[in-house]
Amino acid sequence: MNPDDSRRRTDPGEEHDGGVALSGSELRNVETGLREALVADARSIQPGERLDAILSAAHEAGPAGGQRPSPQQRWSILAAAAAVALVAGGTLWLAGRAGTPPPAPSQPTTQTTATSPRPTPTSPVPSSPNASVPPIVPPSTSAPTTGPPGQGSIDGTPVYWIGDTGGAPRLFREFRTVPDTGGSVDSAVTAMTAMEPLDPDYFSPWRPASRVDVTRRGDALTVDLSADAISGQDVGSEVAARAVQQLVYTATAAAQVAGIPARTVTILIDGKPADAWGVVRLGEPMARAPQAEVQSHVWVLAPTEGQELPAGPVRFSGFGTSFEANFLWQVTRHDGSVVAQGNATGGTGTGGFGQFAFERRLPAGEYVITMSTEDPSGGAEGGGPHVDTKSFTVG
Helix, strand or coil: CCHHHCCCCCCCCCEECCEECCCHHHHHHHHHHHHHHHHHHHHHCCCCCCHHHHHHHHHHCCCCCCCCCCHHHHHHHHHHHHHHHHHHHHHHHHHHHHCCCCCCCCCCCCCCCCCCCCCCCCCCCCCCCCCCCCCCCCCCCCCCCCCCCCCCEEEEEEEEEEEEECCEEEEEEEEEEEECCCCHHHHHHHHHHHCCCCCCCEECCCCCCCCEEEEEECCEEEEEECHHHHCCCCCCHHHHHHHHHHHHHHHHHHHHHCCCCCCEEEEEECCECEEECCCEEECCEECCCCHHHHECCEEEEECCCCEEECCEEEEEEEEECCHHHEEEEEEEECCCCEEEEEEEECCCCCCCCEEEEEEEEECCEEEEEEEEECCCCCCCCCCCCCEEEEEEEEC
């Protein structure tokens, strides 16, 4: 007999190891309370910035270890698990009732087929703790859709770019419709090397790759690129290091959207480790670097670059982290004249990322929305505020 099966009966109110065993009636009370709370809060639930949070939590989680719990602890764990299951089930049920778009459908991993320097190596970067992040799909769109691999295109594909802000190169993200080259991750990485960003403020040192092969083992991806992907010249060490994370963020985001989350990405050139642009070593598994270190501290989520909006109220939304959770915004015409300005609150004010939104009614015309982080030092410390802009048309 398994020694763990020899359990000593205890008084339901007796404490053991800091926990209390719950009786059946107490669990029913927990269930009733949770059910009432879920119903009361259902209407306040809205999709948020969760992709990086999910990825970060998955990256940080490791195999269970330590000592086996005592029999009394097991009853407390089972009670807690029952409560968590109830919350998860209730939330999913309510989300379905509210019409929340479901996660993107899972797709099989595939590969494509086609046609080929020695500096300081980079070490694998641990994933970022306590990160939270942007919606899996862009505002006002459905989940990414695709046909059979290698045919047609894939909508809502997350592709990361680089932009200079806050005195350093930082990551920004666009959702794009990209050619389906054989799967979600393969297509996203191929688009990252071959397409131009919609926002003219963004760039990428990667060059169009004539071959992109993606393989997977467990939660580890290997992306094998042809040598022409790193044929660009005059790429400095800071931009090169950010470009590695650009690919890691793009590949892991595409995997998450496809329903096959990945923790690490190993980048190879023509099937083997290499020195990219002569300044950064490739070939080791890389996780996402901490969000606050590599990502811009403010993104304009809506409107998107070049978006044409109907006359009426315009809803603006952004995402990031800022001093005291305060973001500044300004709507201008293309001649620079200010139409509206103000501030909005989002994130935690202590390094946590979060979403914010506001609405303004604008007459017909062409505009630029500028969002920036609060910089109490006035540029005296660090590289100044982080800024993102988008051009759009109303009417």
